[in-house]
Amino acid sequence: MNDEHDHPAHDHEHHHGHAHPPLQPDDTSPPGHYETMILAMRDLLLDKGILTADQIRRGLENLDSWQPSRGAEIVARAWVDPEFKRRLLSDGNAAVAEFGIDMGSARLTVVENTERVHNVIVCTLCSCYPRPVLGLPPDWYRSKNYRARVVREPRKVLSEFGTRIPDDVAVRVHDSLADLRYLVLPRRPAGTDGWGEDALAALVTRDCMVGVADPQVPNAR
Amino acid sequence: MSEPFAPGDRVRVARVHPPGHRRTPFYIRGKEGIIERVCGEFANPEELGYGFDGLPKKRLYRVRFRQKDVWPDYAGDPGDTVDVDIYEHWLRSANTKARK
Numbered sequence: 001m002n003d004e005h006d007h008p009a010h011d012h013e014h015h016h017g018h019a020h021p022p023l024q025p026d027d028t029s030p031p032g033h034y035e036t037m038i039l040a041m042r043d044l045l046l047d048k049g050i051l052t053a054d055q056i057r058r059g060l061e062n063l064d065s066w067q068p069s070r071g072a073e074i075v076a077r078a079w080v081d082p083e084f085k086r087r088l089l090s091d092g093n094a095a096v097a098e099f100g101i102d103m104g105s106a107r108l109t110v111v112e113n114t115e116r117v118h119n120v121i122v123c124t125l126c127s128c129y130p131r132p133v134l135g136l137p138p139d140w141y142r143s144k145n146y147r148a149r150v151v152r153e154p155r156k157v158l159s160e161f162g163t164r165i166p167d168d169v170a171v172r173v174h175d176s177l178a179d180l181r182y183l184v185l186p187r188r189p190a191g192t193d194g195w196g197e198d199a200l201a202a203l204v205t206r207d208c209m210v211g212v213a214d215p216q217v218p219n220a221r
Numbered sequence: 222m223s224e225p226f227a228p229g230d231r232v233r234v235a236r237v238h239p240p241g242h243r244r245t246p247f248y249i250r251g252k253e254g255i256i257e258r259v260c261g262e263f264a265n266p267e268e269l270g271y272g273f274d275g276l277p278k279k280r281l282y283r284v285r286f287r288q289k290d291v292w293p294d295y296a297g298d299p300g301d302t303v304d305v306d307i308y309e310h311w312l313r314s315a316n317t318k319a320r321k
Binding site for chain 2: 107124125151152153154155167168169170171172173174175176177178179180
């Protein structure tokens with residue numbers, strides 16, 4: 001989207017009676033449209049007493065606590081505990097609540113990779129992503145390149161991530177457009193019998209849970 | 222609310238182009254697929270997005286499409302699919318039951 005086209009420069013100024021110091025003394029470039037909107041919204045929330053600066057900071061700390069390591073713990077538990085895996089596949093929200101994770105109004109839908117099916121997640125409209133279990137989406141997930149191509153030529157896109165899917169394994173793309181959020185449950189790699197949950201979780205990267213990679217055992221290839 | 226579809230039902234996505242921010246992407250409009258699951262009822266995001274209450278709620282389905290049916294020149298395996306979340310008001314019955 002072209003900001004200059006949608007938001008002419010005269011919209012960037014705001015007039016509410018006080019001047020802002022620059023956020024960074026050495027950065028004299030004017031803030032962009034969205035940055036200005038965020039600052040204005042923050043000021044309004046503070047001025048009207050709807051939120052305190054402390055509440056905003058704690059909100060950001062909560063968002064920062066959303067990391068792919070939380071998803072990895074969930075996958076590792078599912079690998080070692082068949083009963084948990086069954087709960088995770090049938091009701092994702094309830095299962096991750098056991099880890100203290102609140103999915104909010106979204107519904108976590110876990111899709112399992114098997115010998116016959118490889119799952120991969122996209123949101124072709126925007127960048128819907130299971131943030132409470134994976135954190136913020138990577139830039140490539142939000143790129144038009146990935147969003148347009150992974151529904152059109154998923155095997156080629158996966159190969160660009162270094163992931164080659166055999167012909168007898170179906171590739172199932174999930175276009176996440178509504179109130180569901182998807183998490184891929186990858187296959188547990190061979191050679192990990194008897195491993196503990198922590199060691200297993202260390203194999204599960206963000207990309208494995210989006211479905212563009214498979215977990216790898218170090219030095220196994 | 223329309224008569225609900227059941228898993229296995231064959232459906233066609235409406236090939237319509239209403240203005241506004243819609244949740245059914247263009248590439249899937251007019252395509253035929255199979256109901257994979259019924260996801261429940263949700264406030265209509267196409268209304269929520271414009272400040273309305275989104276009521277009455279709409280049924281949400283996951284519909285599975287064969288890639289070959291979506292992209293006639295699809296080069297991957299014939300078993301490859303794309304599953305798309307679609308609200309009921311976008312779906313029409315395609316009558317014949319799926320033979321899976």
